[in-house]
Amino acid sequence: MYKILAKRNVAPNIYLMDVEAARVAKAAYPGQFVIVKMDEKGERIPLTICDIDKVRGTITIVFQTMGYSTTKMAEYEAGDCFMDFVGPLGQPSEFVHEDIEELKKKKIIFVAGGVGAAPVYPQVKWLHEHGIDADVIVGCKSKEYLLLEDEMKAVSRNLFVATDDGSYGYKGFVTDLLKEKVEVDKMGYDLVIAIGPMIMMKFVAKYTKEQGINTIVSLNPIMVDGTGMCGACRVTVGGQVKFACVDGPEFDGHLVNFDEAMRRQTLYKTEEGQKILRKEEGDTHHHGGCGCGGDK
Amino acid sequence: MDRMKKTPVKEQDPKVRATNFDEVCLGYTVEEAMQEASRCLNCKNPLCVTQCPVSIDIPGFIKCAKEGDFAQAAKVIARTSALPAVCGRVCPQEVQCEGKCILGIKGEPVAIGKLERFVADWSRENNIDLAETMPKNGKKVAVIGSGPAGLTCAGDLAKLGYDVTIFEALHEPGGVLVYGIPEFRLPKDKVVKTEIENVKKLGVKIETNVIIGKTVTIDELMEDEKFDAVFVGSGAGLPKFMGIPGENLNGVFSANEFLTRNNLMKAFKDEYDTPIKPGKKVAVVGGGNVAMDAARTALRLGAQVYIVYRRSEEELPARVEEVHHAKEEGIIFNLLTNPVEILGDEKGWVKGMKCVKMELGEPDESGRRRPVEIPGSEFVIDVDTVIMSLGTSPNPLISSTTCGLETNRRKCLIADEETGLTTKDKVYAGGDAVTGAATVILAMGAGKKAAKAIDEYLSK
Numbered sequence: 012m013y014k015i016l017a018k019r020n021v022a023p024n025i026y027l028m029d030v031e032a033a034r035v036a037k038a039a040y041p042g043q044f045v046i047v048k049m050d051e052k053g054e055r056i057p058l059t060i061c062d063i064d065k066v067r068g069t070i071t072i073v074f075q076t077m078g079y080s081t082t083k084m085a086e087y088e089a090g091d092c093f094m095d096f097v098g099p100l101g102q103p104s105e106f107v108h109e110d111i112e113e114l115k116k117k118k119i120i121f122v123a124g125g126v127g128a129a130p131v132y133p134q135v136k137w138l139h140e141h142g143i144d145a146d147v148i149v150g151c152k153s154k155e156y157l158l159l160e161d162e163m164k165a166v167s168r169n170l171f172v173a174t175d176d177g178s179y180g181y182k183g184f185v186t187d188l189l190k191e192k193v194e195v196d197k198m199g200y201d202l203v204i205a206i207g208p209m210i211m212m213k214f215v216a217k218y219t220k221e222q223g224i225n226t227i228v229s230l231n232p233i234m235v236d237g238t239g240m241c242g243a244c245r246v247t248v249g250g251q252v253k254f255a256c257v258d259g260p261e262f263d264g265h266l267v268n269f270d271e272a273m274r275r276q277t278l279y280k281t282e283e284g285q286k287i288l289r290k291e292e293g294d295t296h297h298h299g300g301c302g303c304g305g306d307k
Numbered sequence: 308m309d310r311m312k313k314t315p316v317k318e319q320d321p322k323v324r325a326t327n328f329d330e331v332c333l334g335y336t337v338e339e340a341m342q343e344a345s346r347c348l349n350c351k352n353p354l355c356v357t358q359c360p361v362s363i364d365i366p367g368f369i370k371c372a373k374e375g376d377f378a379q380a381a382k383v384i385a386r387t388s389a390l391p392a393v394c395g396r397v398c399p400q401e402v403q404c405e406g407k408c409i410l411g412i413k414g415e416p417v418a419i420g421k422l423e424r425f426v427a428d429w430s431r432e433n434n435i436d437l438a439e440t441m442p443k444n445g446k447k448v449a450v451i452g453s454g455p456a457g458l459t460c461a462g463d464l465a466k467l468g469y470d471v472t473i474f475e476a477l478h479e480p481g482g483v484l485v486y487g488i489p490e491f492r493l494p495k496d497k498v499v500k501t502e503i504e505n506v507k508k509l510g511v512k513i514e515t516n517v518i519i520g521k522t523v524t525i526d527e528l529m530e531d532e533k534f535d536a537v538f539v540g541s542g543a544g545l546p547k548f549m550g551i552p553g554e555n556l557n558g559v560f561s562a563n564e565f566l567t568r569n570n571l572m573k574a575f576k577d578e579y580d581t582p583i584k585p586g587k588k589v590a591v592v593g594g595g596n597v598a599m600d601a602a603r604t605a606l607r608l609g610a611q612v613y614i615v616y617r618r619s620e621e622e623l624p625a626r627v628e629e630v631h632h633a634k635e636e637g638i639i640f641n642l643l644t645n646p647v648e649i650l651g652d653e654k655g656w657v658k659g660m661k662c663v664k665m666e667l668g669e670p671d672e673s674g675r676r677r678p679v680e681i682p683g684s685e686f687v688i689d690v691d692t693v694i695m696s697l698g699t700s701p702n703p704l705i706s707s708t709t710c711g712l713e714t715n716r717r718k719c720l721i722a723d724e725e726t727g728l729t730t731k732d733k734v735y736a737g738g739d740a741v742t743g744a745a746t747v748i749l750a751m752g753a754g755k756k757a758a759k760a761i762d763e764y765l766s767k
Contacts, residue, residue, distance in 0.1 A: 034522050048478055052579045055478070055572070080580055095478040097516040235572070238476055238518055239702055240486075240544040241564035245555060252548065252555065257704070271555055274655040278557050282582035 013096035016069060018089045022156045024076045025126060026085050027061065033068030035098045041133040042104030042229070042261055045070060046237045048095035049087065054080045057234055057256075059130035059206075060099065061159075070098070073129035073158065100237040101260045104134050104204075105227065111141055117201040119145040120192065121167075122185050122215050124207020128158040130229060131206050136166045144168035146198070150185035150207070154178040186214045193222060200224055205264060209273045216264035226264035230255045233278055246272050311414025314343040316421050321635040325606055328490045328575055331632055332396070332421075337375070340425040344373035346410065347417045354407035355419060360752025361388050361459070365404055365419055372422055381430035384423065385437040389462035389506055390455060390751065392431065392498045393484060395424025398748045399626050431501050438508040444468040446765050449534040450511075451519045451705065454482020455747045456540030456738025458506050459754030460761075465509035467762050472534075474517040479571060482542055483739075484747070486571035487563075489600050491607070492629075495570070520704035525712070525734060536733045536761045539712075539720060540754055541705055543739035547697040549592070553649030554695070558586065558657030562593070562601040562696035569604050585610050586692025590660050592646055593696030594618070595744075599629040601694045602638045612638050613688060617645040617665050617678045641688065643667070645678065649693055659687045701740045709734070719743050727757030735761055 017029040035045060039060055046055045062071035076082045087093070106114055119138070123131040128149050138145050144166075150173040151157050157172060157179060164170050172180030173188040181188045185207070192198045203226040205215040212228040219226040234244040237256045244255040249266035253259065317333040318324075324331055335343065347369040355365045364383050371380035384391045400406075400420035408416030430437065446469050450461045453475040461471045479485055484499045493499060507513065519525060519541070528534045546561035548554050565583070568574045574583035585608030591601050594616035602612045614633070616623060619642050623630055634640070643665040650659040664684035667676035706714045713721045713730040720729055720736040727735040737753025739745055 034517060038522055052573070054580045054582075083580075095516050097476070097478070097518065097522070099521060100518070235564055235567050236477060238521075238544070238704060240546070241567055242546045242548070242561040243564045245548075247555060271655075274557060275555065279582040279584065282584065 012092035014092050027073045029069045029071050032070050032096045036068045039063045039099035040103030040107050041137045043099035043101050045098030050094050061129040075126045119202045120200045121147045122205040123149045124211040127207030139166035213269035220265045227261050228264035229260045313415045313418045314339050325636040335425045344369045355404040358403040358407050360748050363387050377429045378435050380426045390502045392427035440466050441468040447534045449528045449537045452540040453480035456750035456754040459751040460538045460758045461511045462506045463758035465511045472512045475515045476518040480513045486567045520708035525709040539736040540738045541740045543699040543701045543744045545700045556651040556657050559693045562597050565694050588690040589692040590615050590690045591694045594623040596625045598696035599625045599633050615641045615644050622675045699744045726760035
């Protein structure tokens with residue numbers, strides 16, 4: 012069992028938890044993820060790592076309630092335990108293996124959308140601890156949805172915030188703000204690392220490709236085991252099929268087939284919807300809809 | 308009774324079982340088991356034993372069963388096998404022990420598998436204590452993977468007094484017995500869990516959620532956690548795909564994903580949160596036991612199911628019994644058929660599979676006749692789901708993170724056939740991780756040999 016040591020509601024429907032998992036914390040690097048299974052009957056839910064405390068032996072996770080399982084997860088409190096917590100999964104961010112002196116010469120900007128701020132944070136922090144200060148753009152719906160502002164400020168060179176409604180920082184999408192930094196402010200970035208909703212990463216990558224700026228994205232497809240066994244997470248990168256769980260989750264954003272990746276993310280939407288309905292309305296949706304085939 | 312015929316075993320009616328996940332075979336009663344046991348000639352030079360990868364004293368346990376002493380029969384089996392209730396159900400006895408039974412020359416061989424199953428089930432139901440171990444010797448062995456190879460190796464070493472810890476990547480121990488083989492062939496709670504509990508009773512510890520190569524490496528286990536030797540029984544978990552157009556459409560799954568969702572994650576049970584898409588018309592591509600398992604699972608979830616296999620019935624790698632059961636349940640076999648493209652609708656979901664007819668040509672390197680395309684024979688099968696069951700290969704997570712552990716070009720670990728010793732000192736391996744996808748019993752045989760070699764090495 013893996014104990015939740017702390018829980019914070021960091022934004023509407025977004026929760027942060029410190030979970031005791033000594034083996035995972037010891038081995039984890041930025042860019043990797045974990046899989047959480049709440050109880051015996053639960054799903055295996057892949058979640059990005061938001062922070063690693065090797066001394067305390069904890070991993071910090073951040074999640075947004077989106078479907079049946081994440082809503083159930085939000086009901087867990089500090090002191091409760093998850094039955095299973097496994098990781099670290101996937102490859103660490105590429106820069107972890109790079110020469111620090113070479114890395115220092117690069118101008119790096121992170122672009123985070125929504126809860127994407129969570130996996131961006133440990134990467135910026137790692138760079139900061141190695142003497143490299145990167146810029147960060149965080150985009151969200153409005154001010155109340157902004158995550159980890161103080162934490163991010165402490166480890167980045169510049170933190171730029173964009174809100175859809177203009178309630179804080181720049182009014183507009185992260186792609187517009189990135190454009191401004193690149194074209195108006197002439198920041199001269201060599202590397203963009205974009206993590207957020209698939210559609211955001213698609214448009215960031217489209218723009219940076221035009222600009223010729225190297226771009227890394229982190230994908231979050233459907234997966235079961237997270238070790239290469241099921242192949243549910245297969246994505247096409249540069250015309251080749253990759254398993255995001257073991258080959259990724261980070262890939263060259265200019266090579267990812269985002270349209271396919273977005274389509275594959277919807278695979279179990281109907282099943283999950285039915286699960287929520289069943290929970291809310293009781294056992295009335297038992298046999299997969301009315302048989303008209305509209306449930307596909 | 309006809310001495311030349313096997314005592315028939317009761318099975319669930321095909322029409323009924325096609326709609327449930329309960330076990331197909333119901334097993335012998337005490338009387339039936341004793342009757343079947345009495346058919347054994349108790350050969351002086353038993354050929355059956357030579358065909359068993361774990362060398363069970365087959366005439367020995369059958370003799371006890373004939374006399375009705377099932378407790379003793381269970382003890383005879385337990386001397387060499389940790390998983391009899393599993394083996395009695397999933398071993399290919401027809402090509403192993405039963406294949407060499409003298410009775411089989413003129414009639415039907417003794418139903419050794421069904422007797423083994425009966426004895427194991429009886430001993431479980433009657434709580435027979437089979438845990439006999441030697442005093443602890445203070446030496447630590449790590450076993451990676453809790454499938455048939457790992458459980459066998461761990462069990463044998465624990466009996467010899469070793470302090471054994473199994474590391475399992477998934478949240479539940481059992482490996483392929485839990486994620487791969489379906490409930491209707493191998494009940495999880497009743498059979499698999501109990502046999503794992505029996506291994507634990509020998510003193511074996513099992514740590515789940517530890518992915519060797521990610522959570523901790525083999526080198527760290529030996530250096531930091533002071534294990535004296537390591538056995539790698541990590542199986543062959545990576546699914547293969549065909550590489551044909553349309554394979555990433557929504558509705559194309561690996562058999563591994565489909566079976567894992569249903570078996571390990573219990574998608575067929577409503578109270579579990581696991582989603583699964585059984586589809587209405589399903590094509591399962593492949594002809595092995597896993598393909599039969601995937602097909603029969605999809606059928607039970609309500610689909611109409613086709614097996615699509617490029618060779619003929621004779622070459623089907625699946626056990627005859629599995630093919631027979633699948634046909635009885637209504638699976639349609641499209642043999643000598645090979646997919647060339649999966650077709651999608653405008654939203655990217657599977658709407659059909661384009662196939663080509665095949666004929667058999669000259670034998671290939673496997674000795675089987677090579678399937679050759681018949682030009683102009685393309686046709687489309689109307690399906691909304693495709694399950695690829697083309698075999699699996701070992702996961703490179705361990706070999707790629709362990710210094711000095713070498714693999715061959717099929718990504719299998721290189722290990723000595725007799726001892727299981729790999730290219731790395733103190734590291735042994737066996738099962739599918741070494742051979743590529745094979746059977747439960749061969750993996751158990753390899754686990755057994757490695758346990759013996761590890762004991763010899765550590766007792767030096």
